[in-house]
Amino acid sequence: MKRFALMGAAGYIAPRHMKAIKETGNDLIAAFDPNDSVGIMDSYFPEARFFTEFERFDRHVDKKSREGTPLDYISICSPNYLHDAHCRYVLRSGATPICEKPLVLNPWNIDGLEEIEKDTGNRIYSILQLRHHPAILALKKKVAENPEKIHDLDLTYITSRGRWYHVSWKGDVSKSGGVATNIGVHFFDMLGFIFGGLKENVVHQRTDETAAGYLEFERARVRWFLSVSSEYLPDSVKGKQTTYRSIAMDGEEIEFSGGFTDLHTESYRAIIAGQGYGLADVRPSIEIVSRINHMDISQIKGEQHPFIQR
Numbered sequence: 001m002k003r004f005a006l007m008g009a010a011g012y013i014a015p016r017h018m019k020a021i022k023e024t025g026n027d028l029i030a031a032f033d034p035n036d037s038v039g040i041m042d043s044y045f046p047e048a049r050f051f052t053e054f055e056r057f058d059r060h061v062d063k064k065s066r067e068g069t070p071l072d073y074i075s076i077c078s079p080n081y082l083h084d085a086h087c088r089y090v091l092r093s094g095a096t097p098i099c100e101k102p103l104v105l106n107p108w109n110i111d112g113l114e115e116i117e118k119d120t121g122n123r124i125y126s127i128l129q130l131r132h133h134p135a136i137l138a139l140k141k142k143v144a145e146n147p148e149k150i151h152d153l154d155l156t157y158i159t160s161r162g163r164w165y166h167v168s169w170k171g172d173v174s175k176s177g178g179v180a181t182n183i184g185v186h187f188f189d190m191l192g193f194i195f196g197g198l199k200e201n202v203v204h205q206r207t208d209e210t211a212a213g214y215l216e217f218e219r220a221r222v223r224w225f226l227s228v229s230s231e232y233l234p235d236s237v238k239g240k241q242t243t244y245r246s247i248a249m250d251g252e253e254i255e256f257s258g259g260f261t262d263l264h265t266e267s268y269r270a271i272i273a274g275q276g277y278g279l280a281d282v283r284p285s286i287e288i289v290s291r292i293n294h295m296d297i298s299q300i301k302g303e304q305h306p307f308i309q310r
Contacts, residue, residue: 002026002272003069005061005095007086008077009050010035013100017075018044020268029064029071032057061093071095073271080182081175084109091120098125098271102185103282105177106290110279117279125276129263130190132270135256139249140194143219151195153222153249159183160230160242166208173208173293180211181289184226188215189285195220201288203297211292220249 004021008014009031018041021028028045031038036052051057064070074090076083076099084104090097103126104110113124130136143151161170169175176182192198196218203213210227225232230242237244247254270276 002072003064004028005057005071005074006031006077007033007057007074008079008100009033009038009041011077011079014038014077015040015044016264017077017098017100020264021045021075023265024268024272026272030057030060058089058093061095065094073098076100079169079175080105080177081169084113087113087124088116091116091122091124094120094122096122096125098127098268098276100127102177102181102286102289103279104286105181105293107283107287110283110286114279123278125271125278126282127264127267128186128189128193128277128281129267130186131193131277132263132266133256135254136190136194139254143194147219149219151220151249152251153191153220153247155187155191155222155224156244156246157183157187157225158227158229158232158244160233161228165228171208177289178206178211178293179209179226179228180206180292183228184211184224185285185289187224187226188288189282191215191217191220191222192284192288195222198284198288201291201295203292203295206292206295206297213292215288 004026006014006017006028010033018028022044028048030049030051031041032051032054034052038050041048041050049060051060061071072095074095074097076086076097078086080102083099087097087099117123165171170182198215198217200216205212209229212225215222215224233244245256247256267276
């Protein structure tokens, strides 16, 4: 049984990490979050110590190490802009970091993490859960069977968020990386995972609520659209659901609406088995979102996604 701690226990994604720790047969020893709305812990690890101050959490982690019962892993679910700092902290504490997406906001942050990996001799793991999705794995296999074919894709992901979103750190581009990073980085990772290296990256739109553009990979041309606004939900789902995912390849819809709930558990199993995804795996998608966020969009080119043409 591995011993875990969790940073960012009050966040949206933290319960999936608690569930993954539980379902892989491991134990959560301690958790930290400045916000004390963490009653969800009762469903998984009611005996875990909880801290609202980092200094006390750090002292507890250090105490466990000195007592001869050090932590094996510390999972990081803190706000995006803190991920690289928390990864450095975990490595220096002697544990292995498991970091939620995005691992960092810009590729030069990865360079610094590579240095501290060398210094500590430990490795940082990132959650790239779509790489474990059965439909995505099946698609990767299908594409690999005809490596000369260049595919045309339309990717749409709309996940409605209320007014709170723009008040929280997620609405602050300097802290979240904006829409493309906050809700899109896993999809960009998935595209590179399936279709190979990136050749072109063009942005058509970038606002507080939407982002859209064109990506060209070795084996795919992709029009993509992301939004946190319910305004863009198709009429067929408005009033029925708040999230809409669609990937169409060569005019044919790819079904992957289900199968998301257990992907963190699968990610944890792979990491604990030494088969998780590290810095080199993360870099391509971070390079994509960083360029999207820093690109001058005053000169728009390319064919716009149909959602933008409304």
